[in-house]
Amino acid sequence: MGKVLILGGGFAGVEAAIYLRKHELDVTLVSDRDYFYIYPISIWIPTGEKTREDVSVPLDQLAFAHGFKLIVDPVTSFEAKEKKVILESGRVLDDYEYIVVALGQDKIQMKGMEHTLSICGKPEEATALYERLEALVLKDSGKITMGFGGNPKDSSAVRGGPAFEVLFNVHNFLKKKGIRDNFELTFFAPMEKPGIKMGEKAVEMMDKMFGMTNIKKKIGSKITSFEADGINFEDGTKIESDLTMFISAGTGHSILAESGLPLSEAGFVVTNAYNEIEGFDGIYAIGDSASLMGPDWRAKQGHVAEVMAKNVAYNLFNKMQKIDSKHSYEEHLNILCVMDTGNGAAFVYRDNKGGKMIPMPIVGHWMKKGWGWYCRNSKLGKIPRIPGM
Template identity: 50%
Template structure:
């Protein structure tokens, strides 16, 4: 299963987890993949959140000692985008919750109930949740748009497509982000790119030379829910910040989910910058 796949996948994950809870024991493995050609397409946050929410639920039901939890990823330092302090905090959490790690080994393939690694070692699990690394959309391969090695559209800082097409703009996950090595494709960046693309197109049409660039807004902002709290992490060009939010963090994240949904449906106003 993948928590970043079709919405129906989340229900299947829930049902399988409920099945294991009723059984009272089992093995759970959560991980994500990597794409060296597309580092910005790797998103581990949802995997970490799900992992720690599994742990929180198992502990609430006093079943944690009956389960074996494993985290797996092909890179040596999954979660490195959070910065040094974030990695230390993750490591402490793994040790505190006795989470097994299978990291630094490429994933060869999946079989039913198994993860097969490049060294032919096998991770067996009753529930496997995996987030594959992102790459360019297949439809782009048959276009005449300039693409990066990972298959994403090349754009300048103003979201205009690089190349002879003067009036073509692109925004969001379909583009290749240029910036620091820790940058990741997140929703707020996609929205800013879309807003600025519209602004720049409008000004181009009316002959106004003013332009807005997305790169000033490149940052990572995440409230990583753990079921019994959360961790706020922020990273910018010249700073990184990690703040533990015991108990209240979980409710902040739930409140954010409601706000996001209601604001998208225009049932509540959008706050500036949110």
């Protein structure tokens, strides 16, 4: 039985472990935390609808359900040529024939980012957003800014959807409390058309939503720095802010920078469409760690990471059996999400044929909550998996 080591316990890593175990391989997963965090539903933590525990699944439960081994110990070094992994405890892992790299990505650092919180960063930051928002509610007024940044070296590493979701959820949260008029909400981003990956129609609809909800915009100017009381822009303007949520664009993981693996300009592992790495037999990179090939609108999303994970399980097993059959992720590239607004949602889809954004009042909100329940329970094996989900 082949021994496989998976580095990372996010969407890509967990999915790889589940599907490799379906092939009855000997699988060990290494993670820096003892839980799998469901980022798409963490958007409700700032408004108090969910807690960190609600959106976390203990990794030991997943390991028990699927039969993989688990090591909770951060990776500090990875020597790819030697297939050698060193953990924070000093433990050395060097007897695995196959390694699946699913460490995720780091965030581009900007001046003053310590004055911001992110819904896509460490899980603790989502709880901090809740605490900061509650403090402003008690104060009964405030200025709240939420936005995201870009990566000129890799446009696929930008996550804007969660910023829109949290912003609209906060709007509805304050509206339900009857204090929305006491707050100034502002969306910000450096690009001229934030959200353009979803298509022109989606951008037009977002503009209408900003108008309907009285949310201000500051777009098209580079962010130069963050301060405790606001955000500075290249055009010389400053937005005052009592609470700033900022989703920084992704960049290559620092561990991989010294791994010896081939990296893109942005620091992501260069693979082929089968997530194989030229010159490194038996090593695969998936999810946010991998450089995503495809059209300009491509985006690193959880469902793409899971497709990569399933494919690698299939490809790796067939390689061991000397079967010449592989699956590529390219045909599955699309943008797909239910963008929640707190009182509804919008179905967003984009592929090579174009993009669409379909409003789903009320029902969309509950559909996304239902997906969160499905995600948790299907991964634990309590309910069947739905093909494609």
